[in-house]
Amino acid sequence: FWLEDGFARGLHAFETLASNIQLYNDKQTVGELDLILYNHVQQQTEHWELAIKFFMGSQPFAPQDWVGINSNDNLQRKMTYMQNKQFRSVWVDTADHGRVKIDKRYGVIKGRFFLPVHYTDFTYPDWLEPTFPMHEWCDINDKTTLADLDKSSLRQAHYIEWFTKRDFYDEHQSLSSLPLGSTGQPPKAGLYFIEERPLVIYPYVSASSENKL
Template sequence: MSEPIAQPLSTHLIDAAPWEAYKRPYVRDLAYVLACPNVLTKWLDFVPHQNTHEVEVHSAIFWQMQFEAYQQRLKELDSTNEYQQLTRYLLKRPSPNRLGFHFEGLLSFWLEDGFARNLHPYETLANNVQLYNGKQTTGELDLILYNHQEKLVEHWELAIKFFMGSAPFAPENWVGINSNDNLQRKMTHMQTKQFRTVWVDTEKHGQVKIDKRYGVIKGRFFLPINTKEFGHLDYPDWLAPSFPMHEWCDKDDQLNLATIDMTILRSAHYIEWFSKRDFYDGCQPSFTYDENGTLKTGLYFAGDRPIVIYPTQHDPVDDKYQ
């Protein structure tokens, strides 16, 4: 793995998120999914001695171009009855209230809608392709696409991650609300499971051979709440400089919790891991305590400032976050 390189912290904190310009929640989520860069600038091979295929990532410029090409359509979805197409598409999908499925639905809508409008070259050949070992299901592949520009079949494997980081900010140091989940573990699983597939049976296009593989990992990362007190951080070169960064605080860290304005703090609805819904302001308890008198685990907003209250090891995990 490459050595970390020192970069100013300010380059990693997003002040003006372009998705916040949209009024309708699902349009804002869709804009976020497109405008947010991949967390990775390059794929990291944690299993170099295994017979695995090369995996690539799309650059931040790639996603910026896709967002800009789709902006007019986003405005249309945000201001006309076309919004119903997006909502119907998302809500008819399985488990639309789980964040991972919501992410997949948003990207799938863009892929299908954008291809039909000649806004990108990616035709969806298949999605959620089941993998079997005999009669036993062993997994599935997220997206099989045909890139008409490069004339290649591509496999995109998706992940939406909301990870809390700690020094030295290596991939294993970015962990989820479920402490068993971390970036290194997720990438290793993708590379050794889904990305091993070569041939895929599709319903409408027969059997196709995968030419290229892309890991699409987006979301938000959260730094320790006192990190901004420092002038710079040693950030690894695999971490996209424009990836959305916010703050987390240990639920028992009374010193740093005291720096948060509790008068404006409110717990977030689960879907707000994507984007804040202002209509929830004032509609639920400002913040919630557990039986021990400490803040419950989860995402909170202090005004528009997202803050994660990080759990103890034994806190329960809501499966909507998975």
């Protein structure tokens, strides 16, 4: 919507030629392309793949060390899949613009990165923008660290808050889950907030422990 509305209003130069294009091999679906755009400034057709990801990091913080909530998913695997699978198409058939040739390809990955709780020695790698915000995660099996958390201020996030914290839920506790520890319950897997600070509590499986991805 942002791309189409912005182009119609003259706010940017990217015209949407097609979106969510199914790829077939002998009538079997083998993939999908997110966006095919025409860049009117560079006069080139671009293929954009979009992803929203939440990755928990561990040392030495290489791309394969950032693991998703699904332990089979990590940053290295996602980037490799984009480049080797989703970026293979050169010509694309569109419904409104016929067959177009792809000139450039971009992978756009948005989301959140979480460092181990209380980790202080992190150095941004050269592939990561140094202003990218870092949050924290705690292994649900780390009983010692969990015992030290101030559970009275730990509030479990609502689904929509995986993207942006909503103070509405702080102000209306009757619509929110009670602060963790108020009923003595142990933490469940998920996203929490300690005041404004996001914290993921989740069973962590490192990439190195799952068959050396």
